[in-house]
Every structure is written in C-alpha cells, then in structure tokens.
Amino acid sequence: MTSDSPAPSARASAPDPSAGVVLDELAIQRALTRIAHEIVERNEELGRLYLVGIPNGGVPLARQIANNLREIAGVEVTVGVLDTTLYRDDRLTGGTRPRLRRTEMPSAVDERIVILVDDVASTGRTVRAAMDALMDFGRPRAVQVVALVDRGHRELPIRIDYVGKNIPTRRSDHVELRAREGGDGMEVVLMQGLRGASA
Numbered sequence: 001m002t003s004d005s006p007a008p009s010a011r012a013s014a015p016d017p018s019a020g021v022v023l024d025e026l027a028i029q030r031a032l033t034r035i036a037h038e039i040v041e042r043n044e045e046l047g048r049l050y051l052v053g054i055p056n057g058g059v060p061l062a063r064q065i066a067n068n069l070r071e072i073a074g075v076e077v078t079v080g081v082l083d084t085t086l087y088r089d090d091r092l093t094g095g096t097r098p099r100l101r102r103t104e105m106p107s108a109v110d111e112r113i114v115i116l117v118d119d120v121a122s123t124g125r126t127v128r129a130a131m132d133a134l135m136d137f138g139r140p141r142a143v144q145v146v147a148l149v150d151r152g153h154r155e156l157p158i159r160i161d162y163v164g165k166n167i168p169t170r171r172s173d174h175v176e177l178r179a180r181e182g183g184d185g186m187e188v189v190l191m192q193g194l195r196g197a198s199a
Helices: 025-042 058-073 125-137
Strands: 019-023 049-053 078-081 113-121 142-150 162-166 174-179 186-191
Touching: 019 025, 019 142, 019 162, 025 058, 025 142, 025 162, 025 186, 049 058, 058 078, 058 113, 058 142, 113 125, 113 174, 125 142, 142 174
Parallel strands: 049 078, 049 113, 113 142, 142 162
Antiparallel strands: 019 186, 174 186
C-alpha cells in the first residue's frame, strides 16, 4: 500500500490479475532483517532509537524492525505511529474533511534518533509531511528514513536512508503493500498503468 491506502487487513481482497508480486512475504522479511542490521551498523547509540511508523503500511513494518533489533542487538526500541494527513501539501479535500488516522507517540522525541518507516516511497511528500508532524513532539537529534520500496519519481529532495528494494516504475504505475490472499503475511505488488497516490 502507499501511505495513503487502507492498512492490510486479515481479509485480503480478491487477487488482481494485472498485479505482479515484486516482494513476497519471505523477501519482505529478508529486507526488514537486512535493514535492521544496517540500522545497528550505522547508529552507535542504539538506546536513542525511536521508530515511527507512517500509517498505514509503515506501522507493521516499524514493529517488525523493532522485533528484529531486539533479536539482533538486544535493544528495546520505542515504536510510535504518526499520522501525516494534516501536514500534506498535496491533498485537495474538495470541501470535505480529510480522514484522520491514529497517532500514538509514547514519548517525546527530544534528543532521540528517529527513524521514520514507510512502505512505499515515491515523490517524497509523505516523508516531508512526517518530518513536519514530528516536530510537534520535540526536537530529535537526527531523523532517518526507511522505505520497504523506493519507486523513484522524487518531487522533493528527500533521501531514503534504508531501502528494502528499488523498483523502477512509471508514474502511472501503482505499488502497494497488502495482505496476501487468506491473510497469511504480506506482499508488495506492482499494478501497471494505475495512477497511485503520491507518497
């Protein structure tokens, strides 16, 4: 899913014959394990880490990375959830109120190394909005960004620090993290020629 798509549910939708799986459940788990190792290698003060999932797809990914960090380095990492809806600069509501999602930030982020976690990165607007929203919770020492998939098409100078997989796409394509049929794990699919939301 993009950050603006519904969260993966236990009841997956009917398979789309036009969708190609680019990351299956095993590939996703391998990517998240590798990302956790990279986080450990890059950050000396693991006790300052604070993972923040961007709804909807970034939330389960952030929790899995936290589990991986516990297994790899024996560190308990705080995990928050941060809604970016009101901070987006590309949402035309047409006079209707945007649908807000939950924000759950267990503590302030002052002097913490905050790692924003998103499922699919593209234009950079979701990450920019998340950075703006984050400042309402304090002044982090540093901000880093994880994306399970980076599909390119940046419109803002946003760098993704940890990438699960780079997937070349056309602007009209749609990349989505979703629950597998039957609800057993997740997968990333590429649907060609479908205009997706900016991310």
